[in-house]
Amino acid sequence: MNNKKRSLFKNLEALTSILLIFLTLLALIINNSSYEIFYDNFFFNTYIVEDFNVHSFVNDFLMSIFFLLAGLEIKEEVLYGSLSSFKKASFPIIASLGGVIMPAIIYTYFNLDSKYMIGVCIPISTDIAFSLGIYFLFSKYLQPSLKMFLLSLAVVDDLISMILIGTVYSSSLNLFYLSLALLILTFLYISNKFYKIESITFYLMMGLLLWYFVHLSGIHSTLSGILLAFVIPTKPYKKRFSPSYYIQRNFRSINNLIIMPLFAFANTGINISSNLNLTNFPSVFLGIYLGLLVGKPLGIMIFTFLSNLLKITKKPSDLNWTSIFLSSIVCSIGFTMSIFISEIAFANSEELMAVARICILLTSFTSMIISSLFIKTFKELHII
Template sequence: MRLFRTYKKPVKLELATSLLLIFSTLLALFIYNSPLRGIYKHVFNRIYITPNFSLHMFINDFLMAIFFLVAGLEIKHEILYGNLSSLKKASFPIIASIGGVTVPALIYFIFNKNTPLINGICIPISTDIAFAIGLFLLFRNKLNPSLKIFLLSLAVVDDLISIAAIGLIYSLDIDLFYLIIGLLILITLCIANKIFNVESVTYYLIGGACLWYFIHLSGVHSTISGILLAIAVPSKPNIRNVSTLERLQKFLVPINSLLIIPLFAFANTGVSLSYDLTFSHAPTLSLGIILGLCIGKPLGIMLFSYISCLLKITEKPTYISWSSIFLVSLIAGIGFTMAIFVSEVAFIRDAALINIAKMSILCSAVISIFSTSIAIYIYSHMNNKSQRNSSIKPNKYHIS
């Protein structure tokens, strides 16, 4: 999950989001493994917004649609104006990201083919950039700041592939009547943008709420409505040189970063730490997730990017080295928020499998954080030693 770059957030907001995400996760784990578990489960599963729509569903289906809208706005901006706006800029992170999605999915498939667990194949394909940026900022004095550009570009493509996979794989039986109504609303919003030049943020938010409702009734996963709405939002600057897309981001990004992401983590990381810690009920599920994220992500990113450069399909940016790409690939193995979201969707009727999947995701996040920290320390130590031996004054950033 990404901290979105079009809206220029101060470093303090990025750090606050990462800290809130960690705090929410630890708090949920503590409460769920204490006498307060019953209250936790009652609040999220027995309190209803509407007769058939619990608070947990409200967070996972409605608030996460807003998260996907923010993701969609960032993806749209990057494609139109940013690091994905030209083939030369986009090719390297796109190929690296495809590798970072393909190899984890392949590892998971190898362990879980011909079993009901195959439905979780999308769990290890995503990167949690809220955690990743927090880790990046923690070591920012040892890393080249330009690495953040590559990390965020990688995440844009990663999000796009993950969102498409969720829409295609995890949608239920489709009701064409409601789907057609939803598509008509989308077309109306696009016409308002392209023909009538409607720039009202309120108009698109109300239209987006209607779009969400009918997409939800259609059986297509309702969070996809956020991406569809982003397509319709105007991106061209008005006479004040500010687009509707930017105004919508300025409004939604703080809400998304400081409320939706931490609340989602709190509502979905209630995991019993005493439950089957050996994962004996579904060992291949755990192996597929942990190996997919901790090994598959770095391996896929490095393998695809190196081979593509070797074959001259793309070219590595001059501002980053292969060692720094390896560090980014380790960070990308933190697949926390989106992975938990997918596990909830993939095993919606099996609480035991969801619990095992979440435990595996937590384990992989810890492994990725430790491996990244160790790798940064080793590279920094080697570079410092090399610079001392050659009598060259160390640069501010040890890893380029």
């Protein structure tokens, strides 16, 4: 990647983080003003087709594009990048496992044997956009290798979250539509593997069919994005670049500047002045807040330190423990994926969804502030 492309990517990630914050605040302002009715009417009372409103379009369809791009990124990292060998992948994978397991344990501690256990996956995720946004905002003070560690950790985190979304949060299966989805998937695999089809239009049109059948099958429709990513070529056959490259290049700006900010705007509209009472759900609030803010850093540090001590894996020589600790703080920003999972987990309770979203917002903003303060402090001490 040349310097110009690096600069554009850096600016895009930073801009995405700014847009996410701005539209989150805007949604909160609108929903605590006289304009709340317009927000609700647009997202929840405007239907594209029967039983499929604008909010569903954002969460179920547009977010499938988000997962497609995330899936392609994960696939390329596994095949050619930082996750392509055990030696390269072991340290960030173990870090990610710690960052998933410890928040789940903390949430379970507060919510075991309660009806709120369905939210256990909310605090396990890392927001790639915000995490890299923090990195790029302070990149001149940070080691370049920290970005790859942070990206690898977040990618594995997202992969785990995607698997859980497709299993834990899927409704009863419709085997007929599931069979049609698998048939489409098999056809796409054969088209890639044996016929070496490189048409972007072909994969995207078949991807629409795949999304439709997955949506009707009872599995959460966003999983179609991941499934589609698995069967899209990542190496060119005849063209200069692969279909994966073209899709990522053409959709990255749309995803970062439209889809993710729109998702934030559509899902953080909380009326704080209503009858919402956080004390009604203290276990949910504490489970998510402490799971993300404490569980993430604690899990990452414990798992990486012990695995390095026991020689299960080895810490990269160009990263010191201060940098890894800083990464663990940044990873407690769950935002996009955490909000997405809370929408699914607590779909039957508006009040629970609102509590979860407020908690995620508070945690994300707290993490960003702590990360910024730590970077400033460590920079002055010359230990990063």
